[in-house]
Amino acid sequence: MSSSNSSSSRNRIDSRLPQTAPQQRWQQAWRETEARLQSTTRAAAAHSVVSRNARVNKLDADLLDTELTDMLREPVSKAMSLLRPGFVDTYRKEVDTAIRALLFWLSVGSHRRATYGQALQNLTYAEPGYGRRLGWRIHMFGLVSIGGSYAWSQMTSRMSHNGWADAPRQSMRNRLWRLASWLERIARMAALTNLVAFFSAGQYKSVLERFLRLRLVSARPQLAHSVSFEFLNRQLVWHAFTEFVMFALPLINPARARAWVVRSARAVLRLPLASVDPKVAALPADVCAICFTDAAKQADAPVDPESCVCVNPYIADCGHRFCYVCIKTRMLIEGDDCVCLRCGSRIVSICAYAEET
Numbered sequence: 001m002s003s004s005n006s007s008s009s010r011n012r013i014d015s016r017l018p019q020t021a022p023q024q025r026w027q028q029a030w031r032e033t034e035a036r037l038q039s040t041t042r043a044a045a046a047h048s049v050v051s052r053n054a055r056v057n058k059l060d061a062d063l064l065d066t067e068l069t070d071m072l073r074e075p076v077s078k079a080m081s082l083l084r085p086g087f088v089d090t091y092r093k094e095v096d097t098a099i100r101a102l103l104f105w106l107s108v109g110s111h112r113r114a115t116y117g118q119a120l121q122n123l124t125y126a127e128p129g130y131g132r133r134l135g136w137r138i139h140m141f142g143l144v145s146i147g148g149s150y151a152w153s154q155m156t157s158r159m160s161h162n163g164w165a166d167a168p169r170q171s172m173r174n175r176l177w178r179l180a181s182w183l184e185r186i187a188r189m190a191a192l193t194n195l196v197a198f199f200s201a202g203q204y205k206s207v208l209e210r211f212l213r214l215r216l217v218s219a220r221p222q223l224a225h226s227v228s229f230e231f232l233n234r235q236l237v238w239h240a241f242t243e244f245v246m247f248a249l250p251l252i253n254p255a256r257a258r259a260w261v262v263r264s265a266r267a268v269l270r271l272p273l274a275s276v277d278p279k280v281a282a283l284p285a286d287v288c289a290i291c292f293t294d295a296a297k298q299a300d301a302p303v304d305p306e307s308c309v310c311v312n313p314y315i316a317d318c319g320h321r322f323c324y325v326c327i328k329t330r331m332l333i334e335g336d337d338c339v340c341l342r343c344g345s346r347i348v349s350i351c352a353y354a355e356e357t
Contacts, residue, residue, distance in 0.1 A: 054202055054218070055198070055199065055202045057121040057122070057123060058118075058121070058123065058202075058205050058216050059205065060117070060121055061115065061117040061118040061120070061121045061123055061216075062117065062205075063117070064116070064117030064120055064121070065103070065115050065116065065117040065118075068103065068116060068117065069096065069099050069100055069103065072099050072103075073088070073095065073096065073099060076088065076095060076099065077095075080095075093150060093153060093154070094150075097146060097147070097150040100146050101142075101146050101147075103115065103116065104142045104146060105142075107119070108125070108138055108142060112124075113125045113126070113134075113138060114219065118216065119219070122218055122219050122220060123216045123217070123218065123219060124216070124217060124218075124219040125138055125214050125215070125216060125217075126215065126216075126217045137212045137213070137214055138214065140212060141208060141209065141212055141214055144208055145206075145208055155180070156180060156184075159173075159176070159177055159180065164176065164177040165177050187207075190207050191206070191207055194206065194207045194210060203215055259334045259337035259338075259339075260337055263337050276341070276342065276343065276344045277293075277341070280292065280293060280341050280342060281342050281343070283305055283342070284305060285320075285321060286309055286310055286313070286321065287305045287306075287308050287309055287310065288308050288309070288310045288311075288313075288321070288322050288323045288326055289320070289322065289340075289341040289342050290322055290323065290326035290327065290330060290341065291308040291310075291323060291326055292305060292308040293341060295307070295308060310322060310323050310353075311323045311324075311325075312324040312325070313352075313353040314327055314328075314350045314351065314352055314353055315350065315351060315352075315353040316340060316347045316349075316350050317347065317348055317349050317350070318340045318342075318343055318345045318347065320340055320342045320343065321353055322350075324350075324352075327347070327350055328350070331347060331350070336348075
């Protein structure tokens with residue numbers, strides 16, 4: 001009797017359960033959960049929150065690119081000054097534009113999708129949903145930001161130089177000048193508005209990036225919240241080294257250092273302390289060898305030894321005469337490394353020369 005009751009109750013419970021296989025129930029539950037996860041992921045991507053560190057990194061990337069341009073301008077200026085002095089000062093805008101274009105082509109234009117400053121900050125250009133058109137928009141960004149800014153600067157400077165602002169108000173030149181001023185004010189207001197929006201949302205740091213929908217994201221998301229101090233360490237080391245060099249240079253006597261190097265090299269090679277010019281060694285006894293050597297370096301024609309006669313002569317311990325100012329200055333500069341230009345021996349002391357009567 002009891003077994004019949006239990007079997008009947010089991011049958012009633014089984015009739016209440018859905019008549020589907022267990023794997024089918026699991027698959028249905030997974031499809032429902034997957035749909036909810038995808039909707040949540042899309043909502044999170046549409047309302048992404050950019051951290052404060054990401055905003056700072058984007059602004060620091062621009063500063064790093066500007067510093068790199070300034071660093072490259074100095075060697076270019078030195079190289080061009082050898083060909084044509086004042087070339088870089090005359091064509092400063094053109095040189096800066098060329099450097100910026102070269103850096104953009106070597107970094108962003110070579111499929112890296114990030115400038116050197118942005119790469120140091122773990123940033124890259126990306127925008128989901130555009131695919132192949134991303135490269136085209138990046139090249140358009142470089143063309144407008146570099147070439148467009150240069151063209152606009154050249155146009156406004158030409159208009160100002162030719163006095164378009166002082167032309168009659170109804171003239172075409174004055175109208176174009178007022179139009180350019182109006183467009184420039186609008187651009188500045190748009191840049192200010194975009195900067196406020198960038199501080200709020202952290203998506204686009206320039207109006208052009210917002211127009212082209214170019215957004216900087218973390219190149220390696222796992223390192224998005226880590227701070228790289230590599231560049232900062234290099235800057236600190238370079239700054240400390242520069243400060244040390246600026247402190248140490250005034251303490252170094254170039255002439256004495258050069259004399260020490262020459263003397264050490266001659267000692268290693270077992271040569272005399274200094275090489276003696278035969279022309280200087282053959283000078284008359286009353287001619288200052290230092291005056292004659294300095295005059296020969298500055299003059300294009302041969303120097304008359306009679307014009308270099310010793311003034312207030314002093315005699316060195318090697319027996320040769322010099323002007324007091326010449327030999328004393330040389331001893332103060334070179335110190336213990338001061339040698340005679342006539343015989344090459346070291347000069348330790350000097351005394352006033354007294355002519356024999």
